[in-house]
Amino acid sequence: MSAVNEQGTIHKGLDGVTVDTTAISMVNPETNSLTYRGYPVQDLAAQCGFEEVAYLLWHGELPTPHQLAEQTDFERAHRKLSSSLVDTLMRLPASAHPMDTLRTAVSILGAHDPVEDDNSPRSNRRKALRLFSALPAVVALAQRRGRGLEPIPARDDLGFAENLLHLTFGEVPEPPVVRAFETSLVLYAEHSFNASTFTSRVVTSTLSDMYSAVTAAIGALKGSLHGGANEAVMAMLTEIGSPDAAEGWLADALAAKKKIMGFGHRVYKKGDSRVPAMRAALQDVVEARGGHELLDTYEALARAMLREKGLHPNLDYPAGPAYHLMGFDTPAFTPIFVAARITGWTAHITEQFAANALIRPLSHYSGPAERALPN
Ligand SMILES: CC(=O)SCCNC(=O)CCNC(=O)[C@H](O)C(C)(C)COP(=O)(O)OP(=O)(O)OC[C@H]1O[C@@H](n2cnc3c(N)ncnc32)[C@H](O)[C@@H]1OP(=O)(O)O
Ligand SMILES: O=C([O-])CC(=O)C(=O)O
Numbered sequence: 001m002s003a004v005n006e007q008g009t010i011h012k013g014l015d016g017v018t019v020d021t022t023a024i025s026m027v028n029p030e031t032n033s034l035t036y037r038g039y040p041v042q043d044l045a046a047q048c049g050f051e052e053v054a055y056l057l058w059h060g061e062l063p064t065p066h067q068l069a070e071q072t073d074f075e076r077a078h079r080k081l082s083s084s085l086v087d088t089l090m091r092l093p094a095s096a097h098p099m100d101t102l103r104t105a106v107s108i109l110g111a112h113d114p115v116e117d118d119n120s121p122r123s124n125r126r127k128a129l130r131l132f133s134a135l136p137a138v139v140a141l142a143q144r145r146g147r148g149l150e151p152i153p154a155r156d157d158l159g160f161a162e163n164l165l166h167l168t169f170g171e172v173p174e175p176p177v178v179r180a181f182e183t184s185l186v187l188y189a190e191h192s193f194n195a196s197t198f199t200s201r202v203v204t205s206t207l208s209d210m211y212s213a214v215t216a217a218i219g220a221l222k223g224s225l226h227g228g229a230n231e232a233v234m235a236m237l238t239e240i241g242s243p244d245a246a247e248g249w250l251a252d253a254l255a256a257k258k259k260i261m262g263f264g265h266r267v268y269k270k271g272d273s274r275v276p277a278m279r280a281a282l283q284d285v286v287e288a289r290g291g292h293e294l295l296d297t298y299e300a301l302a303r304a305m306l307r308e309k310g311l312h313p314n315l316d317y318p319a320g321p322a323y324h325l326m327g328f329d330t331p332a333f334t335p336i337f338v339a340a341r342i343t344g345w346t347a348h349i350t351e352q353f354a355a356n357a358l359i360r361p362l363s364h365y366s367g368p369a370e371r372a373l374p375n
Contacts, residue, residue, distance in 0.1 A: 010364055015266070019359070020201075024057060024347050025190045027267050034273040036190055037061070042277045045186040050160050051075070053186050054132060054343040058125070058350070071129070078133035079154035079163065081141070085109070086151060089141055098142030098335045099222040103215055105138040106131065110211025119209060119353055127210045128346035135339045136160065140167035143332040161185055164339060169327060176288045177326055180281035184319055187274040188337050190344030192267075196220040196227065200345045204352040205359040213349050218338055224261060227341075230333040232261035233320035237297055246300035254308060262317030263305050271312040278318040282325075291325045 011017045026035050034041045037056050044053050048062070055063040055071055063071065081089075085108055089101055096104075109131065115123055141151045155166055161182040162172050172178065191197070199220040203213040221227035240249045253260060265272055286295050298321055305311055323333045 008362075008364075013266075014198075014361075019193065019198075020357075022192060022348070022351060023060065024344065024351060025192050027192045027273070029268050029270065032268065032271050032273045034191070041187060041274060045183045045277050048186070050182050050185040050189070050340070053189055054160075057190055057343045057347040058128065074129050075133045075160065076154075076156040078130055079137060079156065081105075081134060081137045081151075082112070085112075086141065089138065090145060090151075094145075097222070098139070098146070098331045099218060099228075099338070101142040101145075102135070102138050102335050102338050103218040103222075105134070106211055106215045106218060109134060110209065110215070113211065119207065121350065121354070124210055124346070124350050124353065128342070128350070131210075131214060131342050131346065135342055136164035136167055139164060139332060139335040139339050142335060143168050143329055146329055146331060164336075165326075168332070173326065174288055176284045180285045180322060181326060183277060183281040184322060184336070185340040187278055187315055188319070188340035190341070190347065194226065195223075196341065197345055197348050200349050201352045202359045204349045205356055207356070210346065210349050214342065214345055217341075217345050221337060221341065222334060225259075227316070227334045227337040229261045229314070229316040230320040230323070230337060231330050233317055234324050234330045234333065236261050237294060237301070237321060240297055240301065242293065243296040243300040246297055247304050250301060250304045250308060260301075260305060260309075260311070262313055262320065263309070263311040265312075265314045268312070268314070272314040274315045275313050275318060278315055278322065282318045282322040285322050285325045289325045291321070294321050294325070 024037065026033075026038075028034070036044060036053065037060050039056070039062075044056070048056075051072060052062055052068060055068060059067075085105065088108060089105055092101055092104065113127065113130070137151065137154060144151060152167060152170055154163055158166055158172065159182075162178055165178060165181060166172050173181075193201075196217040200213040200217040203216045204210075224232045240246050250260065282295065282298075286292060298317070302313055302317070305313075319337075320330075320333060323336060324330065328336065
């Protein structure tokens with residue numbers, strides 16, 4: 001929504017404002033499409049591993065086998081968290097949300113990086129890979145801790161997605177579940193100037209460091225209007241309970257002026273480009289694991305929402321129930337989003353450093369006119 005006053009147009013929420021260029025991804029709401037460096041995201045999800053997509057986002061091209069092997073060697077060698085980091089994370093209050101654990105972990109990783117203040121492209125490339133490598137162990141630690149379990153060691157014979165699943169569950173699930181999980185990582189990896197990515201670019205624009213920018217981005221992603229919606233979707237579907245209850249539940253929620261989690265989007269108005277691929281991945285998980293009633297509830301609510309509000313699901317809508325059926329506890333959902341989006345965030349931080357301008361918008365003052373202090 002924008003409003004004009006004597007000081008110019010106010011673009012509340014920066015709605016519709018183009019603030020910079022990016023060569024990383026393109027969201028096209030007219031065609032409901034999303035490309036990473038020119039490649040349609042659904043093609044990447046179908047044909048590429050998450051590590052290749054990470055390389056593409058960082059470097060602009062898909063890797064050669066040699067380039068991928070180099071990246072994989074680094075990633076597998078840096079999966080282990082230091083014992084002091086594990087001790088600190090395990091001492092956080094049991095009530096801490098896993099997103100707080102992740103935010104703290106990134107902050108500590110920054111404090112322990114010996115060249116933290118060097119913002120050269122080479123150094124930032126190393127930092128991005130270091131975060132990418134370490135985050136699965138933090139995601140898994142947070143979920144296991146919630147279940148009263150100790151962390152377990154990474155397996156360096158497994159790919160990124162399989163290793164994250166192994167670290168969480170102590171075993172690698174059946175191939176359809178692994179594929180569905182990897183699809184979700186590819187779909188979650190990048191989405192232009194969304195709120196958390198923009199946050200990371202704002203922090204970067206002051207010439208701060210990558211760890212600070214990522215720490216801030218995690219905070220922005222946690223909110224339920226952004227990444228936190230995948231957790232809120234699961235809470236909502238659980239509360240609805242059955243397909244028959246969806247219509248009545250929605251009528252009550254809309255009458256109470258509630259936002260329905262997992263629906264609507266700032267940019268897409270005709271449907272989120274990533275939903276068809278994630279809906280298919282959810283179907284695969286249901287076929288492998290059961291959950292037909294949950295899927296029917298999902299469909300019943302989506303139908304009612306389209307009819308009542310004309311709103312389509314966003315990526316968080318299928319991702320929430322898919323993660324639930326894979327066995328993740330709900331508070332692990334947004335942390336998984338972080339483990340995927342670290343690729344997009346760090347690509348944007350690097351792009352921002354390469355052509356930086358301090359991000360500092362204006363505001364229209366609406367407080368009292370200038371006045372004298374009381375005597
Ligand atoms: C990966 C991601 O981050 S995707 C986004 C995840 N977030 C969610 O799923 C949370 C639920 N969705 C929403 O809150 C919104 O759709 C947002 C925040 C994603 C986008 O919001 P905006 O672009 O600011 O649109 P805004 O909130 O102004 O909505 C426009 C209208 O649609 C309505 N609307 C939009 N989304 C919803 C929703 N999920 N439930 C109910 N009404 C909605 C608004 O109430 C508003 O109606 P009004 O004009 O009568 O007041
Ligand atoms: O683009 C947005 O505003 C939110 C979103 O879908 C994402 O970050 O993946």
